[in-house]
Amino acid sequence: MQEPAIAVESLEKLFPATRSGWREFLQPFVRPTAVALAGVSFEVREGEALALVGANGAGKSTLLRILATLLIPTRGYARVGGHDAVLAPRDVRRLLGYHAGSDLGFYSRLTGRENLQFFGRLNHLAGAEIDRRVTRLGKHLGIPAELNRQVRTLSSGNVQRLSLARALLHSPRVLLLDEPTRSLDAVAAAEFRRHLRREVVERGGTTLLFASHALAEVEQLADRVAILDRGRILALDKVAAVCARAGAATLEEALFRLTGRRHGDDAESEKAEP
């Protein structure tokens, strides 16, 4: 049987409470008590796109950061391409492209192209190959001219596109994207989703795990969706199956029903009832 691209089993992550004042000196040694992930298990097959959906604080970013080797889980394991994220982080990073969802993360005095060349070479790409890929990605992401400007002069949306280009630059086998289109305008977001789905996932065979609050994006991109709430997976299936299981017409409604939150329409109809 083929090894899943991503395998997560009984994954738990607890964070310590934040200390202040002189107690901040104890921060690195405080016992973790705040639950971010509470026993998450799932697999993502090679070439599959899985979306993580849930409210703020549901554990989506924590999960992505553990897989990106930026956090160490409290219990359980996370594997990428068969490599353990804690025991073999360098092997994991060899397979990964990661976008943290922020518009930070670049050297502001360098141009976009110089930044991508720097990070591309840290991922062991050759100079000529980087130039070719940067030009191609710049076109796909709609920032061919912006690549030659210093990052400090770019809008947050364009910096985000640059960050997506960095994640894609070395053609990783597994792509982890945290809110990939958060700062993008509607047209740029649609074009990026099309590129991601057709070129990266379908043609390139890249495995995609992404977190998003844009449910239309989830329906367009994901083969399956995982609904997270307070560190637990409440449902994991195809969008239609999740909706059917929740007895909902839309993914938004399913999200409200599964997490036990009141949907605006439900609240309205309850108010209208005598």
Add this chain to the structure above:
Amino acid sequence: MGRLARELWLFFWRDLAIARTYRAPFVLEMFEALFGAAMFYYVARFVDSPALTRELPQGGSYFAFALVGFAFFDYLSVALDTFDRSLDEARAAGTLEPLLVTQTSLPVILAGSAIYPFVSTTLRVAVYLGWGAALFGFPLGAANWGAVAAVLVATMLAFSGLGIFSASYLLLFKRGNPAKWLVLGVSSVVGGMLFPVSILPPWLQFVAKLNPVTYALDAMRDALLAGAHFSKLLQPLGALLAFAAVLLPASMATFGWALRRTKITGTLTHG
């Protein structure tokens, strides 16, 4: 060129490219060095005497002694500062996480980030000495440049261990580093920057023997002012390399442990 050399060069290229976008500070630093050299020249003229010169281990003028001490003390400051400064800047700019998810290893990232600051410090020191030689009669003619280079490399290696300890502290505790100020403070007294260690009381001379700065300044003055041959520098060079052999692996292990702690507590990017 091997992969390691290519990666290290990449960090140097990055910092050089960033520095090129700030040209004015570079020019100002050159003139700052001129004022520093002039200050030591006139202080030396004021205090210099045959009795003082007799106390100097390499002989020569107090001006030469003090200028070398002051200029090379910069290395300690840079070594102690460069790792935690680049860590702090990476955290503030958000580049720390993107660096850590690349295929480049942490020791290479750390070492690479230190190259430009060390190179620019070397340039600054050269400018100091250049101004001193051009305008104030600093004696460069006797220098053994091969020995100077060897002392520089050994000094950088020994001091880098202290710098990486400092960065580990910053990673864990996020702010200020009392150890850094302690090392700089103690070294300014017992390191032999502006006066020879021999004038200190015996217990401070013992402290000086535990400090790599003492060996670095001593060897640098021997090589630069007295043109000492390698055979005369074996003891201070050996001491500096012994400091490096202990401090570098210990500091790398400490940094690795600190990084792991921040990955457990989720405070890697916290400032």
